[in-house]
Amino acid sequence: MSAAAAAAPQYPSVLRPASAPAPGINRLALALAGTSTGLLIYVVLSPKRYPPHYFDKQFITVDEWIQQGVGNFEYYCPEKGATFPPYKWLDRLPDLSQHNNHTADVLRRNPGLYDELKRRATENGINLGKGIKTGIDNISAQVDEQVGVVAGDAESYSTFRELFDEIISRLHAYPKDGCQPHDFHSEKLTDARIDPLGKCVLSCTIRVVRSLEGFNLPPSLSFEDRREVERVIAAALAGLDGVSKGTYYPLPGSLSYTDTTLSKSEEARLKEEGLLMPEPASTIVLSSGIGRHWPDGRGIFSSAQRDVYIWVNNSDHMEIFAKARGDDVKGSFERLMRMVGDLEKGLRDQECSFAHDDHLGYVSTCPSNLGTGLRISLEMRLPNLMDRPDFRDILGKLGLRMMVTEASTNVCSVENTHTMGLTEVQLTNDFMRSCTKLVGLEARLEEGIDVDDEVRAMFSDK
Known part of the structure; x- marks a missing residue:
């Protein structure tokens, strides 16, 4: 065993997978892609070594900082600063003065909060340290508004309410006594086009996340329970018919589902279209336990x-998303909600359901996805707006944020900021109105019309 693996803390017994291998497994070919070299690496393990507790160096060529997060141990990698011990009660937290995430900021502003919460645990044995490890290990945010905490199970949100309520308020401006409403009726969406001339909007993606009732969330799933989540979802998907019918493919290297395999051509297509589930090649992901x-x-x-596509057992049990070219938000919403409804019926046949709470809405691993779990994203070409120094401020005023920028093509990905407090229909209509405003501003700038007064008026509105 490597020194890093030996030093890595193990899960408490309630989370540790059984040592017995799955029946019929002789070898495991574990594929890891997305390394800095772009190579596809296979790790072979015997039955007694599966699920993996660490990787033997004789089989390893992938970077060790990734190795340490895809076995069964908590992620421990001094090279990346990932040393926070989640199942130890520290007298005090490490220095958080340079950390750039919401969780670190909350703990920094309230020094006594860690001591107040650190000895609590959910009925499943999940404690505060497990949730905040990713925020402590990672000093700098890699994306805007890094949250810095995950929920290991649904109960985490109530057990550590003092922390989660503050973060939820920051992310969604959602009150502590709020009740999350829902409305899935696509006929209530506006028929107005966002980009009628087709000059700005390249593609549309709408996504919701869902979790299964009665299971830990992905950061704390045991080996057996992760497979059971997949089995339940795959069985529900197999019963779909009509326009919702499709095929479930296990990721290359997984031995948990053998009814179908992902062909090289299908894998290449999914990768080309940005639909292939990303590998856990991020310290934020690895420290959370998702990998x-x-x-x-x-x-x-x-x-x-x-x-319509569904990722199973990535950051959440299910990430369901519909994609379309152009600005077809309404059509994508209709397809997505039809799939969600059909899947919910299929889960009932498996005596299972979506995890839901009157206050939180649909339960998710990250607090940023609570409530509706709805994210709408448009890939937009806005060269003139993106040249403005106040572009991000304009987005913020419109309830939007920019996630991805390709400077060479002046293309950005714009999505809704909040997922809580409003219904699915309200969020979608608000998003469409905001993006229509962006398209209008871009068109006027393209024509050489000054929009400064219009922008100032936006910020003066209450």
């Missing part, structure tokens, strides 16, 4: 029409 046992128990569902 454990990778790629076992993970897979991708593709509808027969190739317009």
